[in-house]
Amino acid sequence: MDRKVGLWKETMQGLKTWARVNSPWVLHFNSGSCNGCDIEILATLTPRFDVERLGIKLQASPRQADILLCTGPVTRQARERLLRIYEQMPEPKFVVAIGSCALSGGVFQGCYNVMDGIDHVIPVNAFIPGCPPRPEAIIDGVVKLLSSLASPTSKTQPQSLEVEKVSV
Amino acid sequence: MESKREPERFTIAIGPQHPALKEPGSFQFTVDGEIVTKAYVRLGYAHRGIEKAAEQRNWIQDLYLLERICGICSHIHATAYCLAAEQLAHVEAPPRAQAIRVLVAELERIHSHFLWIGVSAHEAGFETLFMYSWRDRETVMDLLEGLTGNRVNYSVNVLGGVKCDIDKEQTAAILKGIEFLEERAHHYFDVLTKDTMFLQRTRGIAVMSRNQAEVMGVNGPTARASNVARDIRVEAPYAAYKQYPVKMALDTRGDLEARFVVRVNELFESFRLIRQILATLPEGELAARFPRRVPAGEAVMRVEAPRGELFYFIKSNGTDKPERVKVRTPTICNMTSVIKLAVGNQLADVPMILAGIDPCFSCNDRTVQLREAGNKTSSMMTWEELRLHGIKFYEGLYK
Amino acid sequence: MNTEEILTLASGIVSSWDWATEISRPNPKQLDVKVNSLQELVPIVVGLRVKRLGYLAAIVCLDPGPASKDMEVLYHFCPGDAVIALRVRVPRENGVLPSLCEVIPGAEVFERELHEMFGVEISGLHTPDRLYLPDDWPINVYPMRKDFDPNVLSAN
Numbered sequence: 001m002d003r004k005v006g007l008w009k010e011t012m013q014g015l016k017t018w019a020r021v022n023s024p025w026v027l028h029f030n031s032g033s034c035n036g037c038d039i040e041i042l043a044t045l046t047p048r049f050d051v052e053r054l055g056i057k058l059q060a061s062p063r064q065a066d067i068l069l070c071t072g073p074v075t076r077q078a079r080e081r082l083l084r085i086y087e088q089m090p091e092p093k094f095v096v097a098i099g100s101c102a103l104s105g106g107v108f109q110g111c112y113n114v115m116d117g118i119d120h121v122i123p124v125n126a127f128i129p130g131c132p133p134r135p136e137a138i139i140d141g142v143v144k145l146l147s148s149l150a151s152p153t154s155k156t157q158p159q160s161l162e163v164e165k166v167s168v
Numbered sequence: 169m170e171s172k173r174e175p176e177r178f179t180i181a182i183g184p185q186h187p188a189l190k191e192p193g194s195f196q197f198t199v200d201g202e203i204v205t206k207a208y209v210r211l212g213y214a215h216r217g218i219e220k221a222a223e224q225r226n227w228i229q230d231l232y233l234l235e236r237i238c239g240i241c242s243h244i245h246a247t248a249y250c251l252a253a254e255q256l257a258h259v260e261a262p263p264r265a266q267a268i269r270v271l272v273a274e275l276e277r278i279h280s281h282f283l284w285i286g287v288s289a290h291e292a293g294f295e296t297l298f299m300y301s302w303r304d305r306e307t308v309m310d311l312l313e314g315l316t317g318n319r320v321n322y323s324v325n326v327l328g329g330v331k332c333d334i335d336k337e338q339t340a341a342i343l344k345g346i347e348f349l350e351e352r353a354h355h356y357f358d359v360l361t362k363d364t365m366f367l368q369r370t371r372g373i374a375v376m377s378r379n380q381a382e383v384m385g386v387n388g389p390t391a392r393a394s395n396v397a398r399d400i401r402v403e404a405p406y407a408a409y410k411q412y413p414v415k416m417a418l419d420t421r422g423d424l425e426a427r428f429v430v431r432v433n434e435l436f437e438s439f440r441l442i443r444q445i446l447a448t449l450p451e452g453e454l455a456a457r458f459p460r461r462v463p464a465g466e467a468v469m470r471v472e473a474p475r476g477e478l479f480y481f482i483k484s485n486g487t488d489k490p491e492r493v494k495v496r497t498p499t500i501c502n503m504t505s506v507i508k509l510a511v512g513n514q515l516a517d518v519p520m521i522l523a524g525i526d527p528c529f530s531c532n533d534r535t536v537q538l539r540e541a542g543n544k545t546s547s548m549m550t551w552e553e554l555r556l557h558g559i560k561f562y563e564g565l566y567k
Numbered sequence: 568m569n570t571e572e573i574l575t576l577a578s579g580i581v582s583s584w585d586w587a588t589e590i591s592r593p594n595p596k597q598l599d600v601k602v603n604s605l606q607e608l609v610p611i612v613v614g615l616r617v618k619r620l621g622y623l624a625a626i627v628c629l630d631p632g633p634a635s636k637d638m639e640v641l642y643h644f645c646p647g648d649a650v651i652a653l654r655v656r657v658p659r660e661n662g663v664l665p666s667l668c669e670v671i672p673g674a675e676v677f678e679r680e681l682h683e684m685f686g687v688e689i690s691g692l693h694t695p696d697r698l699y700l701p702d703d704w705p706i707n708v709y710p711m712r713k714d715f716d717p718n719v720l721s722a723n
Contacts, residue, residue: 032216036239036320039283043309046286046302075215077701107233111217112710112717113701132239132320215699220710385622385673398622404648468597468643468650470624479625479643496625500676 020066020092021150023055024142027065027089031082031118033072036132037099041069044135051139062088067142070122073101073108074115086122094125094145098138103127177205180515195506195522199515207510209503222493227253227327227462230490237495239320240283243269243276244473245495246325248480251406252469253327256484257462263450265329266408271445272315272324273407274438275342278349279308280474280526281431285356288428288523292369297359304352311345314338329455339446346439353435360428370424374509374521377422386505388476388498390525393430394422400472412441427524461488473498475526499527570648574598577620577651586611597650608655609665612642616670621646623667626677628685633659633714638685640664657687666691684711 030038044051045058059065062085074082086095097118100106105116118124128141179198198206218237222230234249235242247269254261261269282305289297309319316322316332324330334342360366376386381394391398400406401414417433419426464486471478476498483492502525510518568576577598578590587603588611602608615621621644629639642653657664664681666689667674678689679698686709697704708719 034236034239034242036236036242039239039320043302043306046306047299048303048306073216075701076703077215080703107236108216108218108221111221112715112720113215113217131236134319210696211698215701217710220715382622383672385671404645466593468652470645477624481625481627481641481643483629492627492629494625494627496677501673504673504676 017150021146023057024066024146025057025059025064026067026069026142027059027062027085028069029071029082029085031070031072031078031102032075032114033099033101037071037102037130040132040135041071041098041138044138049135049139051142054139054143056142062086063090065089066093067145068093068095069098069138069142070095070118070124071098071102072118073105073111074118074121075113076115077113079115079121082118082121094149095122096126096128096141096145097124098128098130098133098141100129100131103129106131195518197510197515197518202514202516204510204513204515204518207507209507211500211503219493219495222490224489226488227460227490230493231325231327232323234493234495235321235323235325237497240280241276241473241475241478242321243272243324244471244478246323247273247407248469248471248478249482249493250325250327251471252467252480252482253462253484254458255467255469256465256482257327257459259328259456259458261329261456262453263408263411264452265454265456267411267445267449268330268332268334268454269325270408270412271334271442272312272322272330274442274445275308275312275315276322277438277474278435279305279312281435282308282349284431284474284523284526285360285428288520289366291519291523292366294366297356301352301356304349307345307348311342314341326455326458328458329453331454333454334446334449342442342446346442350436350439353432353439357429357432360432361425367425369517369520370428373424373517374513374524375421375423376505376509380508381422381505384505384508385501386476386525387501388473388526389417389430389434390427390476390502390505392417393419393426395420398477400470400477404470406469406471408445412444414441424520424524431526461486462490475499476502499525503527568647570596573620573646573649574651577615577618577646577649580614580618580620581611584611584614596648597652599652599654601654605655605657605664608642608653609667609670611653612667612670615644615651619646620644621649621651623671623674623677624650626674626681628681628687628711630659630685630711630713633712635659638662638687640681640687642667661688663688663690665689668693683709685709686712 028038028041043049068086068089070082072078095118097103101108102118105114108114109116115121126141126145128138130137177198177200179196181194181196194210196208197204218233221233225233231246231249235246237245282301286298286301286305289301312322313319315334315338316324324332376394378395381391381396386396387398395418397416397418399414399416401409402416405413415437417430417437419430462484464484466481466483469480478498479496481492481494482490485491506522506525509521513521574592581588581590581600586607589601589603591599593599602611624643624645627641627643629641631638636659637656638659640655640657644651644653655664664687666678668678668691675693676698678692679694679696681687682689683697683700705719709715
């Protein structure tokens with residue numbers, strides 16, 4: 001009986017991973033960037049790069065998103081909203097920081113109104129450098145994240161159910 | 169049985185989640201049924217303290233900082249800064265450099281307007297036009313990449329000139345690309361002015377008279393659509409616009425359709441200008457020598473960004489860092505018009521009105537704040553809760 | 568009218584007024600009008616508007632530093648290619664400028680920015696709310712002043 005339950009759990013886990021990897025729903029948030037990275041993210045949806053053929057769909061609501069694509073150096077005003085959006089996303093969730101500003105503040109490092117990077121506010125799973133990164137680079141980064149999910153290692157396991165608020 | 173109820177006024181928040189918006193803002197529209205009665209805007213989500221940072225970096229570092237104020241019009245910011253700094257340093261960039269600056273500025277205008285056509289269509293729910301125009305936009309992105317090495321943030325300017333040159337192959341590629349884009353622009357002009365479904369969203373909506381536009385201080389294509397003849401390239405030519413004059417695109421109607429027509433006409437003018445520049449590009453150097461320390465003084469530079477008039481004020485105190493850099497972007501002037509125009513129009517038209525001034529995107533927030541008129545209490549609801557509230561409300565009403 | 572004619576005309580009009588102003592031409596395209604009294608700012612702006620001498624392009628504030636007891640506020644009006652800059656000195660501490668909202672509604676956003684960045688009080692503003700700075704920004708901290716200390720923020 002135990003063996004049957006174990007087999008059932010394993011199958012369900014495999015099915016969930018398959019669905020998550022093959023059809024991730026992404027949410028995009030701009031935490032104060034110059035919009036260069038945001039245009040490149042939108043360009044990935046347009047016919048030349050077309051991520052929808054990979055199953056990636058842009059969502060408007062955090063409640064239905066798997067992956068948060070975040071750009072911008074996180075201004076003080078946007079920080080609260082970013083945290084709120086992150087908390088609204090259901091588990092398991094992943095965050096991709098796109099662009100130099102999201103990684104470290106970029107050219108705005110040290111400015112009085114920025115938090116110098118998304119990982120100062122929420123935990124990040126993947127970093128995509130560039131100013132802005134090309135759409136191919138963004139797709140590559142997201143695909144790398146998905147491949148690591150398909151064959152999970154300890155570094156990319158979904159976040160624990162107890163979400164700790166990252167203090168700034 | 170007569171049922172009496174107090175009119176309920178809802179305040180609907182739009183934003184601050186805005187993909188690719190220059191100034192992501194939080195708008196609050198108070199509605200009475202479908203008609204907007206009051207509008208309020210809260211900016212500050214992309215405020216990064218750039219003016220302060222510019223005072224702490226040297227002139228060359230500031231060039232790279234100011235380019236990244238906006239990803240869509242990064243070249244025009246850099247151009248304005250370089251022209252103002254060159255004015256202070258009494259340095260004249262060579263004619264070839266000025267012409268290349270104008271060339272890239274016009275290519276940027278083309279890219280921005282195609283982007284805008286797609287985005288406004290997306291606001292209107294016309295996804296097909298969004299996809300088509302962004303596909304066509306890839307052509308101009310390729311041209312810019314071939315010329316400068318990057319699709320966004322081209323970084324063509326250096327203090328004293330430009331760093332990228334154009335050779336015969338690039339010229340041929342640009343001309344071929346322009347030909348394709350011009351044919352597509354004609355097609356979009358037809359769609360935007362003849363498609364009945366789209367015209368219902370744009371014709372006669374959010375009309376701004378010439379007087380209103382002047383009083384509110386609107387600039388750029390938004391003003392030109394209301395017959396305000398204001399175009400810095402024509403009134404105060406900078407860089408190579410004296411050698412390559414531009415014709416202003418004006419429209420008298422002042423509604424959303426006029427704003428579309430003006431921008432597409434500007435596209436045609438840009439195509440013509442690029443052909444003219446490529447045919448008569450002056451020979452010469454690419455950059456003049458620029459001093460490390462800029463002499464003290466003040467300079468004002470006004471340029472025509474794709475969105476309107478961009479104003480730069482630079483003050484130097486003779487050191488290698490500027491004393492003050494003031495940037496006044498066009499959207500802040502046009503934002504007042506959104507607030508004033510939204511009032512009296514339907515809520516469904518508000519995203520189009522916002523898109524009409526070309527601020528990039530706006531996206532709906534996920535909660536609605538219900539504020540009962542006359543009652544100081546308010547409650548936060550999700551869309552689902554609001555839907556159930558509505559069902560219960562009407563059930564109670566008609567029992 | 569070309570730039571020179573516009574500025575000569577403007578210069579003549581401004582000098583014919585009774586208000587306390589000093590005129591200078593720092594460069595061929597610019598006319599600087601130094602307004603010596605804060606109360607006369609609004610009448611001068613009305614005068615420029617009536618004569619259709621340009622639209623308000625920007626309001627810029629210059630802070631020479633904590634040693635100076637005044638800051639300078641510049642109002643740039645742009646008729647065609649020319650720039651007319653009205654220069655007003657306002658005290659650093661408790662300085663109050665009259666608002667231009669009644670004359671030029673579009674000036675409101677510029678004045679809100681001026682207030683929250685430099686701490687200049689504007690009397691008569693319709694909406695004195697924050698424009699660019701976040702909601703949790705400490706009050707009486709003006710980031711664009713030369714004596715702004717970023718450590719004040721991390722203390723909060």
